[in-house]
Amino acid sequence: MKIALSLLLFAPAEPGAGRGLVIFLFQMAAILAIFYFLLIRPKVQQEKRHRERLQQLKRGDEIVTVGGIVGEVVHIRDDRITVRSGETRLVVQRDRIAEIRSPKGEAEEAKS
Structure with missing residues (x-):
């Protein structure tokens, strides 16, 4: 077998x-x-x-953070960015930026 x-x-x-x-x-x-x-x-x-x-990224760029805060870049330091949103200044880590929008002047130039 x-x-x-x-x-x-x-x-x-x-x-x-x-x-x-x-x-x-x-x-x-x-x-x-x-x-x-x-x-x-x-x-x-x-x-x-x-x-x-x-x-x-440079001063004057408009950004959106992953938390939804929209603001303008005021100061850039290594991995931290100071953002002005309304009358408030916030320090945000560079890797927490979800979207970079062009500044108002460049956006108007791009449209025309």
Whole structure:
């Protein structure tokens, strides 16, 4: 009995039995490629553009923090930025800036 089971384990596979594995691997590779190009790559590019804009931040730029505070950049110091919002001055970490809007003068020039 044991010999018969051993022979079944070492029996040659049917021709074409390995094709299922190749097709499965191809489908998984295609799904991963689609996932990368539709979800991961655009997010990485967006984060890169945001980091570049944070490095180019200057006085007078209007920003929006992740907390929703809108203000104008007054002073820049390493990783901290002083923002004026109304009559209040706030110190915000550079990485807590969600959006950078152009100053009023540049926005008007861009429209015309």
